[in-house]
Amino acid sequence: MSNNKNMKDEIKKYYGGIASEVTTGTGEAPCCCCKPQKSQVLYDDEYLEGLPEEALKASIGCANPIFLANIQQGETVLDLGSGGGIDVLISAKYAGETGKVYGLDMTDEMLHLANENKARSGKKNVEFIKGYIEDIPLDDNTVDVVTSNCVINLSEDKSAVLCETYRVLKPGGRIAIADVVELKPVRAELRKNAQLWVGCISGALSIETYTQKLEAAGFKNIEITIVDSYTKEFLRDFATNKGLEFGLSDEDANELDNAFASAYVKAYK
Numbered sequence: 618m619s620n621n622k623n624m625k626d627e628i629k630k631y632y633g634g635i636a637s638e639v640t641t642g643t644g645e646a647p648c649c650c651c652k653p654q655k656s657q658v659l660y661d662d663e664y665l666e667g668l669p670e671e672a673l674k675a676s677i678g679c680a681n682p683i684f685l686a687n688i689q690q691g692e693t694v695l696d697l698g699s700g701g702g703i704d705v706l707i708s709a710k711y712a713g714e715t716g717k718v719y720g721l722d723m724t725d726e727m728l729h730l731a732n733e734n735k736a737r738s739g740k741k742n743v744e745f746i747k748g749y750i751e752d753i754p755l756d757d758n759t760v761d762v763v764t765s766n767c768v769i770n771l772s773e774d775k776s777a778v779l780c781e782t783y784r785v786l787k788p789g790g791r792i793a794i795a796d797v798v799e800l801k802p803v804r805a806e807l808r809k810n811a812q813l814w815v816g817c818i819s820g821a822l823s824i825e826t827y828t829q830k831l832e833a834a835g836f837k838n839i840e841i842t843i844v845d846s847y848t849k850e851f852l853r854d855f856a857t858n859k860g861l862e863f864g865l866s867d868e869d870a871n872e873l874d875n876a877f878a879s880a881y882v883k884a885y886k
Contacts (some may be wrong), residue, residue, distance in 0.1 A: 679795050686797065697778070759785045779831055789885065849874040
């Protein structure tokens with residue numbers, strides 16, 4: 618339990634710092650686990666139109682889960698680990714005035730920033746709530762779509778996250794997740810690196826394990842599709858851009874070369 622708490626504290630500290638920098642205008646979020654040349658094109662212009670600049674600056678994702686979600690007018694959407702609110706505010710445009718979009722985050726600073734972005738956007742069908750993705754504070758069978766962008770890999774209890782996600786979904790509901798997956802095994806000691814966890818990498822599951830956990834939670838029609846694999850050169854640039862200290866030796870870097878990738882995960886209840 619103490620290890621889980623330490624990891625959560627590390628994650629809160631890092632992402633809370635990002636939110637504070639965006640709020641004070643002293644920085645912006647580096648794209649989480651996306652290649653630097655693609656960090657500004659995760660979303661086409663149609664998704665970003667009308668969004669507050671602060672929401673864009675706080676975007677920390679690895680792909681565009683809203684593209685996958687196909688949100689319809691009147692649907693209820695939940696975004697896990699909503700951060701500064703970019704995916705929530707985009708979803709709100711598609712859910713429309715008759716829909717509702719919840720953003721769930723555990724970090725006070727991110728929730729504060731998200732609510733500021735909500736006010737700037739003028740969206741009335743949005744609500745940001747505090748909580749953990751392993752214990753979602755919503756009733757059973759209340760959500761049509763659950764989205765998440767490079768967050769589930771940060772949890773040390775992904776089975777709990779997926780079971781909770783299944784619980785809150787309505788029958789026939791769906792998940793549309795952008796996440797990081799493991800393409801080949803790496804040593805356990807590399808996975809213990811807290812900075813690699815914060816960087817969305819060490820917590821990644823293999824596609825096989827991810828699929829098994831989704832099936833165990835009850836999901837059907839599971840699709841996991843690779844978006845981008847991460848080379849050792851990318852990982853070193855990524856660490857520098859995010860201000861992280863991976864401390865990778867040449868041996869570590871070679872082992873991590875193309876070991877992880879961003880992916881789309883879709884499945885149905």
